[in-house]
Amino acid sequence: MKAIKQELAEALREEELFWRQKCREEWLRAGDRNTKYFTIV
Structure with missing residues (x-):
């Protein structure tokens, strides 16, 4: 289960x-x- 959560976090x-x-x-x-606006001088 921990590995799946890590994979999901990495994918996100x-x-x-x-x-x-x-x-x-x-x-x-x-x-x-x-x-x-800033370049008109």
């Missing part, structure tokens, strides 16, 4: 990491929408 960590990386990738691709 890996899934969370996947979604964090995917979100970051989309953010980098789309860019920061506030950038123009």
Whole structure:
């Protein structure tokens, strides 16, 4: 039972990491929408 819980915890960590990386990738691709505000001088 302990091994199953450890496997589940590891799978959840890996899934969370996947979604964090995917979100970051989309953010980098789309860019920061506030950038123009700070670069207009």
